[in-house]
Amino acid sequence: MSRFDDSGEGSEHMEADIEAGGQASKRRARGGATARRASRDGGPGLQRPFIRRRIPIYEVLDEEGLSLIEANADRVLEEIGIEFRDDAEALELWRNAGADVKGERVHFPKGLCRTLLETAPPVFTQHARNPERSVQIGGDATVFAPVYGPPFVRDLEGKRRYATIEDFQNFVKLAYMAPSMHHSGGTVCEPVDIAVNKRHLDMIYSHIRYSDKPFMGSVTAPERAEDTVEMCKIVFGEDFVDRNCVLLNLINANSPMVFDETMLGAAKVYARNNQACVISPFILSGAMSPVTVAGTLTQILAEVLAGASFTQLIRPGAPVLFGTFAASISMQSGAPTFGTPEPSLVSYGAAQLARRAGLPFRTGGSLCGSKIPDAQAAHESAATLNMTLLAGTNFALHSAGWLEGGLVSSYEKFMIDQDQLGMMQKMAEGIDLSEESQALDAIREVGPGSHYLGCAHTQANFKTAFYTSPLADNNSFEQWQIEGEKRIEQRANELCRHWLEAYQAPDLDPGIDEGLQAFISGKKEAMPDSFT
Amino acid sequence: MSRFDDSGEGSEHMEADIEAGGQASKRRARGGATARRASRDGGPGLQRPFIRRRIPIYEVLDEEGLSLIEANADRVLEEIGIEFRDDAEALELWRNAGADVKGERVHFPKGLCRTLLETAPPVFTQHARNPERSVQIGGDATVFAPVYGPPFVRDLEGKRRYATIEDFQNFVKLAYMAPSMHHSGGTVCEPVDIAVNKRHLDMIYSHIRYSDKPFMGSVTAPERAEDTVEMCKIVFGEDFVDRNCVLLNLINANSPMVFDETMLGAAKVYARNNQACVISPFILSGAMSPVTVAGTLTQILAEVLAGASFTQLIRPGAPVLFGTFAASISMQSGAPTFGTPEPSLVSYGAAQLARRAGLPFRTGGSLCGSKIPDAQAAHESAATLNMTLLAGTNFALHSAGWLEGGLVSSYEKFMIDQDQLGMMQKMAEGIDLSEESQALDAIREVGPGSHYLGCAHTQANFKTAFYTSPLADNNSFEQWQIEGEKRIEQRANELCRHWLEAYQAPDLDPGIDEGLQAFISGKKEAMPDSFT
Secondary structure (H helix, E strand, O other): OOOOOOHHHHHHHHHHHHHOOOHHHHHHHHHOHHHHHHHHOOOOOOOOOOEEOOOOOOOOOOHHHHHHHHHHHHHHHHHHOEEEOOOHHHHHHHHHHOOEEEOOEEEOOOOHHHHHHHHOOOOEEEOOOOHHHOEEEOOOEEEEOOOOOOOEEEOOOOOEEEOOHHHHHHHHHHHHHOOOOOOOEOOOOOOOOOOOOOHHHHHHHHHHHHOOOOEEOOOOOHHHHHHHHHHHHHHHOHHHHHHOEOEEEEEEEOOOOEEOHHHHHHHHHHHHOOOEEEEEEEEEEOOOEOOOHHHHHHHHHHHHHHHHHHHHHHOOOOOEEEEOEEEEEOOOOOOEEOOOHHHHHHHHHHHHHHHHHOOOEEOOOOOOOOOOOOHHHHHHHHHHHHHHHHOOOOEEOOOOOEEHHHOEEEHHHHHHHHHHHHHHHHHOOOOOOOHHHHOHHHHHHHOOOOOOOOOHHHHHHHHHHOOOOOOOOOOOHHHHHHOOOOOHHHHHHHHHHHHHHHOOOOOOOHHHHHHHHHHHHHHHHOOOOOOO | OOOOOOHHHHHHHHHHHHHOOOHHHHHHHHHOHHHHHHHHOOOOOOOOOOEEOOOOOOOOOOHHHHHHHHHHHHHHHHHHOEEEOOOHHHHHHHHHHOOEEEOOEEEOOOOHHHHHHHHOOOOEEEOOOOHHHOEEEOOOEEEEOOOOOOOEEEOOOOOEEEOOHHHHHHHHHHHHHOOOOOOOEOOOOOOOOOOOOOHHHHHHHHHHHHOOOOEEOOOOOHHHHHHHHHHHHHHHOHHHHHHOEOEEEEEEEOOOOEEOHHHHHHHHHHHHOOOEEEEEEEEEEOOOEOOOHHHHHHHHHHHHHHHHHHHHHHOOOOOEEEEOEEEEEOOOOOOEEOOOHHHHHHHHHHHHHHHHHOOOEEOOOOOOOOOOOOHHHHHHHHHHHHHHHHOOOOEEOOOOOEEHHHOEEEHHHHHHHHHHHHHHHHHOOOOOOOHHHHOHHHHHHHOOOOOOOOOHHHHHHHHHHOOOOOOOOOOOHHHHHHOOOOOHHHHHHHHHHHHHHHOOOOOOOHHHHHHHHHHHHHHHHOOOOOOO
8 A cells, every 4th residue: 555565675765865965855855846836826935854954063061060960860860760650561661670669659770771772773764755855863953843732723813712623734734835844743733623532533644644744643642642653554554664763752751750641651652663752851940840950951861861761661772852841930920931041051951961862852943932923922932943953953843833832823923933944944054165155256356345246156146145034024114114014923924825825735645545534434433522 | 530530440440340250240230229229110120240151152163164264364365455445544554564555455465464463452341430330342251232323213102213312312221221231332323313523422421421331432533533532531531541441433344345434534543542443344245245154254354354453553452353244135135134044154153263363253233124123023133142142242232222224223122132131141151050050959859740839949049040031921811811912012112111211320420521511512612513
């Protein structure tokens, strides 16, 4: 049924593409019929492959600081321990691995977690159903994925309301079209019009049907994780899935220092199937972790080491990420706050700890607390996103569309954010030092007191020289007035409508589509709706 | 007349304060009567001393790239040359220094500029009339200064109109009150209601009368620069001014590769009086420099080396900064664009070149092209400001209030920007690794599955733990609705009105004030108004 059934070769072929620096993929992407159509019809045009950073990483901690936090995390693991709740299998696995298990509290002898993590790959490929869209997770790669989790949307009429499956599909379509969005994400919004126990089927189907970028699995129950894996087997073939990563899955620690039954259940399904878990302490500093950066880093490291090494107990070699979701809280109101300096410092530090642990790193995105895509939202998002790139983040969830502390997926903000992702991608290319770029001849040609607007070098290079924003207004004040004194949200709204109109679904093998639909129908018919 | 007349000791005392890490200054600032009054009356409260960065610098170029650009700049200086226009004295000085002068074009033998720059101080103090507000320029210091140059304002009624001296005074007052604004700046807006040939007198007086932070001098004509120095002598004493820096002065190169009569005239006055010149190529890449980052960096370096070394011909040892104003242009419309990746790369690279040249570095700020303080303005400003901090910039002009490509000083944007400066300042403190901050006892006390909200460690640390924004809304959606669904500009508008109401002028010695007023009256009476 799947073109991935002869997966061994297919897999190596895709690896080769990715190892070749994404260049092959880039050329093909530029030539893609979908991209051409989209561009002609008012869409965004060419797709950019995942980022290979050619700029240095920014690090805030020195060797002494890193060693200190690692030593403290080791003490937390050994002396305080981490709870694995309501999961006898997990506790048994830990006991057999040599941990000291007291009730549900697991105490880890020094070095146990790190020894277990030696089997986890530092770099791997997450495959997309379109090989051109496969992404590298780890190393010098940065992959942007959309917002995850909001029950609400702010729609194109400016209304804040519960999200539907139509919204979900729209965000999948937008992520498919956005040139610097390398991933389709997971719960781009929560489609609350579908029964809780069936919703995952429509969500996974939407990612497959309306996009060809890689995506994330359901983690709300072990059986839903199983369904996700089954659907991937229909698309990629059973053997291929067992031998390759086709799913990234968000496993949040229930901080402080707890992994609960739901998350452990999903983690076990995915790790057993060789799919990637993103072990992510969900931290609002001052509530789920100490009110200080150093204390928060210590707890994050302990939680990730415990959770990530657990996946290696399930299946050695299963891909796993060091995740960090860092925000702080307002000490006046208790509300979460985003884009402030302390969470940035946490994430910068966590990225360093992840590299030392040999794991790909997830953090950041375009986080904000604002209710609307105003300057507050932008400042908070920019502070988070700049950090995300410079920290050397490998997988950046929430890179576009996040609003109101993650309660809302916003169409307008998605468009504004995805423009910023394009800027980050250009930034990551660093400084070209080729002879052409050095431009000595241009400087000589133009000389003192003239200008470069018409010179040969400018003519030859201007098309690719600067990132061009589709949303920023740089016209004269008078022109801006004539055009109605629009705010950027209004331009984002218009562009979003254009994109959704211009959207064209990527091809999907009809046999695969039928297989998926049959699977979904069978599952849905087998159980009554549940909304809790 | 001045309390600086016995300047030798006073000077050393101030240096000592600054060398002590700004801590002494911080303590006194916190205890200041003005700050207490301001805080009680709805003002911003305590002032923060200039930033001493405790985080690493971010560098985009390696040794090979830096050497390449330096070698190219040397070739530009020698083979192409820089024009010093309409200034026979300048050409004569260059001739005597060993340069090859052809017409107005100066060709510099390899190494000449760098040899001359050996007398320029890598770090110096700019003195404020209040010693607590003196700032270090260079080294690990970052100093934020407000927007410079706009002829228009966007006022608190949302109207865009020509700026007046009242606006000028308002921005001086706001910069005086903003806790992380370390400098009063220069032309915070252009007071077009005052005659061109007299305006500088009122501007300099406003900086002295309505603030006690350091400020910038007039550069629009040599005689206005002379007036600025004279007024400083009244405030600081003649000897003190001759031996210390009390003025920073913006000397723009007329890129590409020209210094004009006006700028040279002002530069000569200031350098001769031992005051600091900020030699700043004003670059819109693609127009005033090559369309590439590497080419732009080459030209910037050549221009700065020529301009900065010229100040050392005037007076060896006079303080001078390596300045860079970097933006790019839209290749569609020719309009300047801000906050895009390429100017950030230019500034990161220029910062490295400045450090290698042994000069303090100026760049960045909160630049944007947007007409209003919306998400475009914020994204562009944030991209520029994040770079400004991480590049290790020493002096950041345009840090607050810049709107519409520098045509407009905006009250609302000033307030939003100054909040971000506070975030940068907190970020610059880096990660505290003290035992208290490590928080191991807190992690032990709280343990798995609980929370940190009430624990002893949180109680002891929460007040200083997180940067608290006076403008960000982090309340619930419902609360935000009840409060009128305000955008951040509206909150900024309200806070700005509060500040201006709560403003109280710092003390100024009545004798000095009389001296200044007499000087200004004398000057104004001696010439008719000119508006050109």
